[in-house]
Amino acid sequence: MPPLSWATSWTEWTLAPIPLIATVWGAGLYVVGVRTLHRRGDRWPVGRSIAWGAGMAAFYWATSSGFAAYDDTLLSAHMVQHMVLSMLVPLSLALGAPVTLALRTLPRAPRRWLLAVLHSRVAKVLSFPPLTFALYVLSPWALYFTGWYDASLRSDYIHEMMHLHLVLVGSLFFWPIVGVDPLPGRVSHPFRVLLTVLTLPFHAFLGxxxxxxxxxxxxxHYRALRDGPMASWLPDMRADQQLAGGILWGAGDLVGLVFFVILFAQWVRSSMKEAEREDRRLDRLEARAAAQEAARAEAQAEATE
Structure with a gap:
């Protein structure tokens, strides 16, 4: 392969079958759902559609673009891919609210099946916050400090499964935290912020x-590459590994701050909605009390007459 550059990031695209199928079906089904809502006169927030589209585009870019073609050539390129798949893609997909869209557009029988899955014991276990937190923070350690990463460099199948694993584990952890879908495992906003903040030192320590x-x-694997025609441009292996660790450290903190801002905005919005509901409740109580007082006054007036 030629040296990594802006040009090669556009010319070295590949047609990896699993990412292509996942992207086409994920984007296609979402578009069908949105069009179904529009045909019957219902509205769907544009921001959610943009978030879902951005998530699918980021997934495909991270797995099939010219930059992704170097994920088994440069450890630093792989680390960029890792952060996109484990943090940015789950964030965007969660904000797209696909479960809510499915519940609003599916026929009656598939909707019952989806609700049964959401309320199943398996879903509750997989969305249990301490379990998802442990999976999210321990998976990278298992990836890089066992034989898993070496195996992914030798096998295309394991390599693709690693990509899906990063997205799935990230989604299990972040979807109940920042998503708006009615999923089990949702906790209060302060606890969501705490869980997000707790991930920051783990990324830093791993980096x-x-x-x-x-x-x-x-x-x-990387040493063998330097015995071939790419030896003239490949960087020093230790320097590339140090760069990869720095990317993991810095990107983890940066994306974590983005999560924190989104959580804080959702928290403020939820508090405002709760305040509005409380105001309406108090208004109803006040109106009811005024009506009762008026009725008593009218009854007293009739009694005196």
Whole structure:
């Protein structure tokens, strides 16, 4: 492969079958759902459609673009891919609210099946916040400090499954936190903020560990590449690993702050809606009390007459 550049990031695109199928079906079914709502006169927030489209585009870019073609050539390129798949894609897809869209557009029988899945014991276990938090923070350690990453460099199938794993684990953790879908495992806004903040030191610690360790990740694979025609432009393996650790550290903190801002905005919006509901409740109570007082006054007036 030629040296990584802006030009090659556009010319080295591939047609990986699994990402292509997932992107086409994910985007296509969402468009069908939105069009179904529009045909019957219902509205669907444009922002949700944009978020879903951005998530699917980010997924396809991270797995099939010219930049993604270097994910088994440069560890630093893989780390960018890792952060996009594990954080940006789950965030965008969660904000797209596909479960809500499905519940509003599916026929009666499939809707009952979906509701049964959402209320099943399996869904409750998989959305249990301590479990999803543990999966999210421990998966990268398992990926880079076991034989899993080396296996993904040797097998295209394991490589593709790793991509899906990053998206699924990220979605299990972040979907109940920032999503608007009626999923099990949803907790109060303060606890959501706490869970998001707790992920930041884990990314930082993992990044620093990768930067400072003497063992090279995928050392055999990357060393073999430097014995071939790409040796003239491939960077030093240790320098590339240090860059990869820095990307994991910095990008984790940056995207974590984006999550925090979104959570804070959702928290404020939820508080405002709760205040509006409380105002309406108090207005109804006040109106009811005024009506009762008027009725008593009228009854007293009739009694005196």
């Amino acid at each position: 620093v560990t990768i930067m400072g360790q003497t063992t090279l990740l995928g050392g055999e």
